[in-house]
Amino acid sequence: MRRAAFLLLLPLAACGGASDADYNRVDVPEKEAEAQNAIDAAVAQNGAASTARAGVPVAATPRNAARDRALPKDFQGYWGVTPNDCELANTNATGRINVDADRIRFFESRARVVDVVSRSTYAVTVDLRFEGEGQTWQRRTALSLENGGTALVRTETPVGSGAAPATTRYQRC
Template identity: 35%
Template sequence: MKPTSVLALAAMLALAACSNETPAPVPSEDAATFAPPPPAASEPAAPTATPTAAPSGPVAAAAFPAAMLGRWGLVPADCTSQRGDNKGMITVSAREIRFYESVARIDKVKDSSENRMRATLAYDGEGMQWSRDAQFEVKSGAGQLVLQEYGDDAVPGPRTYTRCK
Protein backbone atom coordinates (compact mmCIF):
# COMPACT_ATOMS: atom_id res chain seq x y z
CA MET A 1 0.00 0.00 0.00
CA LYS A 2 1.32 3.45 -0.90
CA PRO A 3 2.17 5.87 1.93
CA THR A 4 -0.35 8.46 0.60
CA SER A 5 -3.08 5.80 0.57
CA VAL A 6 -2.29 4.91 4.18
CA LEU A 7 -2.48 8.57 5.20
CA ALA A 8 -5.75 9.07 3.34
CA LEU A 9 -7.17 5.94 4.92
CA ALA A 10 -6.09 7.06 8.40
CA ALA A 11 -7.60 10.53 7.86
CA MET A 12 -10.86 9.03 6.64
CA LEU A 13 -11.10 6.68 9.63
CA ALA A 14 -10.39 9.56 12.04
CA LEU A 15 -13.16 11.65 10.46
CA ALA A 16 -15.55 8.71 10.44
CA ALA A 17 -15.02 8.18 14.15
CA CYS A 18 -16.24 11.75 14.81
CA SER A 19 -19.15 11.54 12.41
CA ASN A 20 -22.68 10.26 12.96
CA GLU A 21 -22.73 8.91 9.41
CA THR A 22 -21.95 5.33 8.46
CA PRO A 23 -18.25 5.11 7.49
CA ALA A 24 -17.38 4.59 3.85
CA PRO A 25 -16.01 1.21 2.83
CA VAL A 26 -12.26 0.79 3.29
CA PRO A 27 -10.43 0.57 -0.03
CA SER A 28 -8.58 -2.63 -0.78
CA GLU A 29 -4.77 -2.75 -0.61
CA ASP A 30 -4.39 -2.91 -4.36
CA ALA A 31 -6.62 0.11 -5.04
CA ALA A 32 -4.51 2.62 -6.91
CA THR A 33 -6.62 5.62 -6.07
CA PHE A 34 -9.05 6.54 -3.35
CA ALA A 35 -12.32 8.18 -4.33
CA PRO A 36 -14.24 10.04 -1.63
CA PRO A 37 -17.59 8.52 -0.70
CA PRO A 38 -20.66 10.03 -2.31
CA PRO A 39 -22.45 12.64 -0.20
CA ALA A 40 -25.06 11.20 2.13
CA ALA A 41 -28.60 11.63 0.96
CA SER A 42 -30.53 13.92 3.19
CA GLU A 43 -33.14 12.19 5.25
CA PRO A 44 -36.74 13.18 4.64
CA ALA A 45 -38.10 15.67 7.12
CA ALA A 46 -40.24 14.26 9.89
CA PRO A 47 -43.91 14.94 9.32
CA THR A 48 -45.20 17.87 11.32
CA ALA A 49 -48.09 17.41 13.69
CA THR A 50 -51.39 18.72 12.49
CA PRO A 51 -52.97 20.94 15.11
CA THR A 52 -56.08 19.45 16.58
CA ALA A 53 -59.17 21.35 17.46
CA ALA A 54 -59.74 22.32 21.09
CA PRO A 55 -61.99 19.92 22.98
CA SER A 56 -65.62 20.87 22.72
CA GLY A 57 -67.92 21.26 25.69
CA PRO A 58 -67.29 22.79 29.08
CA VAL A 59 -63.85 22.31 30.60
CA ALA A 60 -63.72 22.07 34.38
CA ALA A 61 -62.05 25.09 35.96
CA ALA A 62 -58.92 24.50 38.01
CA ALA A 63 -60.50 26.12 41.06
CA PHE A 64 -62.66 25.00 43.93
CA PRO A 65 -66.37 25.82 43.47
CA ALA A 66 -67.56 28.92 45.35
CA ALA A 67 -69.70 26.81 47.70
CA MET A 68 -66.51 25.22 49.10
CA LEU A 69 -64.59 28.40 49.83
CA GLY A 70 -64.06 29.39 53.44
CA ARG A 71 -63.12 27.84 56.77
CA TRP A 72 -64.33 24.38 57.84
CA GLY A 73 -63.79 22.39 61.05
CA LEU A 74 -64.02 18.70 61.93
CA VAL A 75 -65.30 19.63 65.41
CA PRO A 76 -66.84 22.92 66.67
CA ALA A 77 -63.68 23.82 68.64
CA ASP A 78 -61.68 23.89 65.39
CA CYS A 79 -63.55 27.05 64.40
CA THR A 80 -63.27 28.87 67.74
CA SER A 81 -59.87 27.93 69.17
CA GLN A 82 -57.52 30.83 69.89
CA ARG A 83 -54.71 28.56 71.16
CA GLY A 84 -53.61 27.21 67.75
CA ASP A 85 -54.74 23.69 68.56
CA ASN A 86 -57.41 23.59 65.84
CA LYS A 87 -55.82 20.68 63.99
CA GLY A 88 -59.09 19.78 62.25
CA MET A 89 -59.65 23.16 60.61
CA ILE A 90 -59.15 23.65 56.87
CA THR A 91 -59.30 26.85 54.85
CA VAL A 92 -60.39 26.45 51.23
CA SER A 93 -59.44 29.20 48.77
CA ALA A 94 -59.84 29.21 45.00
CA ARG A 95 -56.78 27.06 44.24
CA GLU A 96 -55.66 25.50 47.54
CA ILE A 97 -56.63 24.06 50.89
CA ARG A 98 -54.67 24.93 54.03
CA PHE A 99 -54.60 22.13 56.60
CA TYR A 100 -53.00 22.34 60.06
CA GLU A 101 -49.49 21.47 58.83
CA SER A 102 -49.82 21.17 55.05
CA VAL A 103 -51.14 22.85 51.93
CA ALA A 104 -52.85 21.07 49.03
CA ARG A 105 -52.94 22.76 45.62
CA ILE A 106 -55.09 21.69 42.69
CA ASP A 107 -52.98 19.76 40.20
CA LYS A 108 -55.64 18.36 37.85
CA VAL A 109 -59.42 18.63 37.99
CA LYS A 110 -61.15 15.41 36.95
CA ASP A 111 -64.77 16.47 37.50
CA SER A 112 -66.43 19.58 38.89
CA SER A 113 -69.88 21.04 39.50
CA GLU A 114 -71.36 23.68 41.83
CA ASN A 115 -71.23 21.41 44.89
CA ARG A 116 -68.79 18.66 43.98
CA MET A 117 -65.22 18.36 42.75
CA ARG A 118 -62.84 15.45 42.12
CA ALA A 119 -59.22 16.36 41.56
CA THR A 120 -55.64 15.32 42.01
CA LEU A 121 -54.04 17.50 44.67
CA ALA A 122 -50.34 18.24 45.16
CA TYR A 123 -49.56 18.39 48.89
CA ASP A 124 -46.65 20.12 50.61
CA GLY A 125 -46.08 19.91 54.34
CA GLU A 126 -43.54 19.16 57.04
CA GLY A 127 -40.75 18.99 54.46
CA MET A 128 -42.53 16.40 52.33
CA GLN A 129 -44.44 16.44 49.05
CA TRP A 130 -47.07 13.98 47.85
CA SER A 131 -50.05 13.69 45.54
CA ARG A 132 -53.54 12.43 46.28
CA ASP A 133 -56.79 11.86 44.41
CA ALA A 134 -59.67 13.43 46.38
CA GLN A 135 -63.35 14.26 46.09
CA PHE A 136 -65.07 17.15 47.86
CA GLU A 137 -68.82 17.53 48.15
CA VAL A 138 -70.82 20.30 49.83
CA LYS A 139 -74.02 19.25 51.61
CA SER A 140 -75.69 22.67 51.32
CA GLY A 141 -78.62 22.19 53.69
CA ALA A 142 -76.35 20.86 56.42
CA GLY A 143 -73.47 23.32 55.86
CA GLN A 144 -71.05 20.44 55.53
CA LEU A 145 -68.09 19.63 53.30
CA VAL A 146 -67.33 15.93 52.84
CA LEU A 147 -63.77 14.98 51.85
CA GLN A 148 -63.00 11.48 50.55
CA GLU A 149 -59.44 10.58 49.54
CA TYR A 150 -58.48 7.68 47.29
CA GLY A 151 -55.30 5.65 47.03
CA ASP A 152 -53.20 3.20 49.01
CA ASP A 153 -52.07 5.67 51.67
CA ALA A 154 -55.29 7.74 51.83
CA VAL A 155 -57.15 8.34 55.08
CA PRO A 156 -59.86 5.65 55.12
CA GLY A 157 -63.47 6.78 54.92
CA PRO A 158 -64.96 10.23 54.39
CA ARG A 159 -64.22 13.19 56.67
CA THR A 160 -67.11 15.58 57.28
CA TYR A 161 -66.30 19.23 58.01
CA THR A 162 -68.79 21.86 59.23
CA ARG A 163 -68.62 25.43 57.95
CA CYS A 164 -67.15 27.85 60.49
CA LYS A 165 -69.29 30.89 61.28
Protein backbone atom coordinates in the same frame (compact mmCIF):
# COMPACT_ATOMS: atom_id res chain seq x y z
CA MET B 1 -98.28 89.48 51.22
CA ARG B 2 -96.35 90.24 48.04
CA ARG B 3 -93.20 90.79 50.02
CA ALA B 4 -93.57 87.36 51.73
CA ALA B 5 -93.97 85.61 48.36
CA PHE B 6 -90.93 87.43 47.02
CA LEU B 7 -88.84 86.36 50.02
CA LEU B 8 -89.89 82.73 49.49
CA LEU B 9 -88.85 82.78 45.81
CA LEU B 10 -85.56 84.57 46.43
CA PRO B 11 -83.68 81.42 47.60
CA LEU B 12 -84.89 79.53 44.50
CA ALA B 13 -83.57 82.23 42.21
CA ALA B 14 -80.18 82.12 43.95
CA CYS B 15 -79.76 78.41 43.08
CA GLY B 16 -79.09 79.25 39.45
CA GLY B 17 -80.94 79.29 36.23
CA ALA B 18 -82.65 76.42 34.49
CA SER B 19 -79.61 76.04 32.22
CA ASP B 20 -77.56 74.65 35.13
CA ALA B 21 -79.84 71.64 35.64
CA ASP B 22 -79.65 68.54 33.45
CA TYR B 23 -82.58 66.41 34.48
CA ASN B 24 -82.03 63.86 31.68
CA ARG B 25 -78.50 62.94 32.79
CA VAL B 26 -78.21 59.84 34.98
CA ASP B 27 -74.89 58.35 36.04
CA VAL B 28 -75.00 54.59 35.54
CA PRO B 29 -72.27 52.20 36.69
CA GLU B 30 -70.20 50.81 33.81
CA LYS B 31 -71.36 47.18 34.19
CA GLU B 32 -75.02 48.23 34.22
CA ALA B 33 -74.47 50.39 31.13
CA GLU B 34 -72.86 47.41 29.34
CA ALA B 35 -75.80 45.20 30.30
CA GLN B 36 -78.30 47.80 29.05
CA ASN B 37 -76.37 48.12 25.78
CA ALA B 38 -76.52 44.33 25.33
CA ILE B 39 -80.28 44.39 25.94
CA ASP B 40 -80.75 47.26 23.48
CA ALA B 41 -78.67 45.45 20.83
CA ALA B 42 -80.65 42.21 21.29
CA VAL B 43 -83.97 44.08 21.04
CA ALA B 44 -82.80 45.91 17.89
CA GLN B 45 -81.72 42.62 16.29
CA ASN B 46 -84.46 40.22 17.47
CA GLY B 47 -87.36 42.43 18.55
CA ALA B 48 -88.65 43.06 22.06
CA ALA B 49 -90.98 40.04 22.26
CA SER B 50 -88.34 37.58 21.03
CA THR B 51 -85.71 39.02 23.38
CA ALA B 52 -88.12 38.79 26.31
CA ARG B 53 -88.75 35.10 25.54
CA ALA B 54 -85.18 34.04 24.73
CA GLY B 55 -83.17 36.40 26.91
CA VAL B 56 -79.99 38.25 26.11
CA PRO B 57 -76.98 36.22 24.96
CA VAL B 58 -74.16 36.37 27.50
CA ALA B 59 -70.57 36.22 26.32
CA ALA B 60 -68.74 33.16 27.64
CA THR B 61 -65.89 33.81 30.03
CA PRO B 62 -62.64 32.87 28.35
CA ARG B 63 -61.03 29.74 29.74
CA ASN B 64 -57.66 29.91 31.41
CA ALA B 65 -55.58 27.46 33.44
CA ALA B 66 -56.14 29.16 36.81
CA ARG B 67 -59.93 29.24 36.39
CA ASP B 68 -59.95 25.60 35.25
CA ARG B 69 -58.21 24.58 38.51
CA ALA B 70 -60.38 26.75 40.77
CA LEU B 71 -62.65 25.20 43.36
CA PRO B 72 -66.24 26.50 43.27
CA LYS B 73 -66.97 29.45 45.60
CA ASP B 74 -69.51 27.43 47.63
CA PHE B 75 -66.66 25.16 48.78
CA GLN B 76 -64.34 27.99 49.81
CA GLY B 77 -63.91 29.16 53.38
CA TYR B 78 -63.10 27.73 56.81
CA TRP B 79 -64.36 24.27 57.78
CA GLY B 80 -63.93 22.37 61.04
CA VAL B 81 -64.38 18.79 62.24
CA THR B 82 -65.44 20.00 65.71
CA PRO B 83 -66.84 23.32 66.98
CA ASN B 84 -63.43 24.03 68.63
CA ASP B 85 -61.80 23.84 65.20
CA CYS B 86 -63.87 26.83 64.12
CA GLU B 87 -62.44 29.07 66.85
CA LEU B 88 -59.91 31.06 64.81
CA ALA B 89 -57.97 31.92 67.97
CA ASN B 90 -57.44 28.17 68.55
CA THR B 91 -53.96 27.66 67.08
CA ASN B 92 -54.14 23.91 67.84
CA ALA B 93 -57.23 23.31 65.69
CA THR B 94 -56.02 20.14 63.99
CA GLY B 95 -59.40 19.56 62.30
CA ARG B 96 -59.72 22.96 60.65
CA ILE B 97 -59.13 23.43 56.94
CA ASN B 98 -59.20 26.56 54.82
CA VAL B 99 -60.38 26.00 51.25
CA ASP B 100 -59.19 28.67 48.82
CA ALA B 101 -59.78 28.89 45.08
CA ASP B 102 -56.81 26.70 44.17
CA ARG B 103 -55.52 25.23 47.46
CA ILE B 104 -56.53 23.71 50.76
CA ARG B 105 -54.62 24.50 53.96
CA PHE B 106 -54.56 21.92 56.75
CA PHE B 107 -53.04 22.03 60.26
CA GLU B 108 -49.56 20.83 59.23
CA SER B 109 -49.76 20.68 55.44
CA ARG B 110 -51.17 22.38 52.41
CA ALA B 111 -52.40 21.09 49.07
CA ARG B 112 -52.52 22.74 45.68
CA VAL B 113 -55.10 21.79 43.05
CA VAL B 114 -53.28 20.13 40.15
CA ASP B 115 -56.37 19.20 38.13
CA VAL B 116 -60.15 19.29 38.41
CA VAL B 117 -61.30 15.81 37.39
CA SER B 118 -65.06 16.43 37.61
CA ARG B 119 -67.31 19.25 38.74
CA SER B 120 -71.01 19.59 39.47
CA THR B 121 -73.15 21.90 41.60
CA TYR B 122 -72.55 20.10 44.91
CA ALA B 123 -69.49 17.94 44.20
CA VAL B 124 -66.01 18.30 42.79
CA THR B 125 -63.21 15.78 42.37
CA VAL B 126 -59.67 17.14 42.24
CA ASP B 127 -56.11 15.89 42.13
CA LEU B 128 -54.13 17.56 44.91
CA ARG B 129 -50.37 17.88 45.45
CA PHE B 130 -49.62 18.03 49.18
CA GLU B 131 -46.63 19.54 50.99
CA GLY B 132 -45.97 19.24 54.70
CA GLU B 133 -43.35 18.26 57.24
CA GLY B 134 -40.69 18.06 54.52
CA GLN B 135 -42.62 15.63 52.32
CA THR B 136 -44.75 15.81 49.18
CA TRP B 137 -47.49 13.42 48.02
CA GLN B 138 -50.57 13.35 45.80
CA ARG B 139 -54.18 12.39 46.45
CA ARG B 140 -57.37 12.31 44.41
CA THR B 141 -59.92 14.07 46.59
CA ALA B 142 -63.69 14.20 46.25
CA LEU B 143 -65.42 17.13 47.95
CA SER B 144 -69.18 17.29 48.31
CA LEU B 145 -71.53 19.72 50.00
CA GLU B 146 -74.42 18.51 52.15
CA ASN B 147 -77.10 20.06 54.35
CA GLY B 148 -77.56 23.12 52.18
CA GLY B 149 -73.83 23.84 51.96
CA THR B 150 -73.20 23.77 55.72
CA ALA B 151 -71.39 20.40 55.66
CA LEU B 152 -68.38 19.40 53.56
CA VAL B 153 -67.43 15.76 53.02
CA ARG B 154 -63.83 15.11 51.90
CA THR B 155 -62.92 11.66 50.58
CA GLU B 156 -59.24 11.10 49.77
CA THR B 157 -57.84 8.27 47.71
CA PRO B 158 -54.04 7.87 47.72
CA VAL B 159 -52.76 7.89 44.13
CA GLY B 160 -51.26 4.56 43.04
CA SER B 161 -51.13 2.93 46.50
CA GLY B 162 -54.30 0.82 46.38
CA ALA B 163 -55.19 2.04 49.90
CA ALA B 164 -58.80 2.47 50.93
CA PRO B 165 -60.34 5.96 50.68
CA ALA B 166 -60.48 8.05 53.87
CA THR B 167 -63.55 10.21 54.54
CA THR B 168 -63.72 13.30 56.80
CA ARG B 169 -66.80 15.41 57.54
CA TYR B 170 -66.56 19.14 58.28
CA GLN B 171 -68.99 21.85 59.32
CA ARG B 172 -68.78 25.38 57.88
CA CYS B 173 -67.18 27.77 60.37
